[in-house]
Amino acid sequence: MSRIGIKPITIPEGVNVSVDNNILTVKGPKGELTFPVHDMITVSVNDKSIEVARKNDQELSKAMHGTTRSIIKNMVEGVVNGYQKVLLIQGIGYRASLNGKDISLSIGYTHPVEIIAPEGITFSVEDSVKITISGIDKQLVGETAAKIRAVRKPEPYKGKGIRYENEYVRRKTPRVISSE
Numbered sequence: 001m002s003r004i005g006i007k008p009i010t011i012p013e014g015v016n017v018s019v020d021n022n023i024l025t026v027k028g029p030k031g032e033l034t035f036p037v038h039d040m041i042t043v044s045v046n047d048k049s050i051e052v053a054r055k056n057d058q059e060l061s062k063a064m065h066g067t068t069r070s071i072i073k074n075m076v077e078g079v080v081n082g083y084q085k086v087l088l089i090q091g092i093g094y095r096a097s098l099n100g101k102d103i104s105l106s107i108g109y110t111h112p113v114e115i116i117a118p119e120g121i122t123f124s125v126e127d128s129v130k131i132t133i134s135g136i137d138k139q140l141v142g143e144t145a146a147k148i149r150a151v152r153k154p155e156p157y158k159g160k161g162i163r164y165e166n167e168y169v170r171r172k173t174p175r176v177i178s179s180e
Contacts, residue, residue: 005065009050009073012080017045024072028079031120031136035071038064043072050076074138084134085145091160094152095128103131107152107162115148131162 011017016027022037037043040061044051052069054061077083089096094107103123105113117123121135121144131148135141145164154161156172163169 003066005052005054005069007069009052009069009076011045011048011050011076015076015079017050017076019043019045024075026072026075026079028076028136030079030082033075033079033137035075037068040064041068043068078136078138082134082136083138083141084132085141086165087131087133087145087148087162088165089129089131089162090154091158094160096125096131097128098123098125103148105148105151105162108160113151115151118144 012028014029016025018025019037022039024035024037024043026033026035038061040055040058041064042053042055044053050072052065052072054065089105089107091108094105096106097104099114101117101123103115103117103125105115107113115123118140120137120140121133124132124134126132133141133145133148135144149162149164152161154163154167154169156170157174159169159171
């Protein structure tokens with residue numbers, strides 16, 4: 001039995017959860033999210049809780065049991081509180097600026113890199129070196145942050161690049177080649 005999958009999810013005040021034809025819909029104060037539930041998983045909505053169960057003991061249904069429960073829990077938390085990731089830019093001359101809803105990054109290339117905000121994601125820039133990505137979908141917030149970080153990953157010698165707020169970048173010492 002899945003230890004995570006059998007735990008019921010409590011529904012907070014102001015959140016509406018419904019299941020229709022294996023499509024789960026969660027509505028809350030911050031927005032609405034939908035999720036297609038796998039055929040091997042059943043989701044039952046009670047007054048104040050959501051229970052996830054599997055139909056059989058096949059390997060795929062065991063794998064989907066805990067995963068589905070975690071996704072639903074993240075959806076409920078997202079429509080109530082939302083999610084955010086913070087990225088820091090380090091390097092001389094490296095900066096970010098907000099162009100409407102999108103971000104323009106000047107990070108050492110010959111041209112600024114434009115990042116278009118996906119639907120449901122909002123960007124904010126503080127002091128031109130701190131980017132905050134926020135939204136109600138945890139997976140989309142993390143994916144957008146990873147795409148921005150991938151534009152210029154932190155390098156190990158000087159530490160220049162884009163990193164997560166509490167990320168530790170292991171630094172290397174430069175090799176000195178003697179002329180002897």
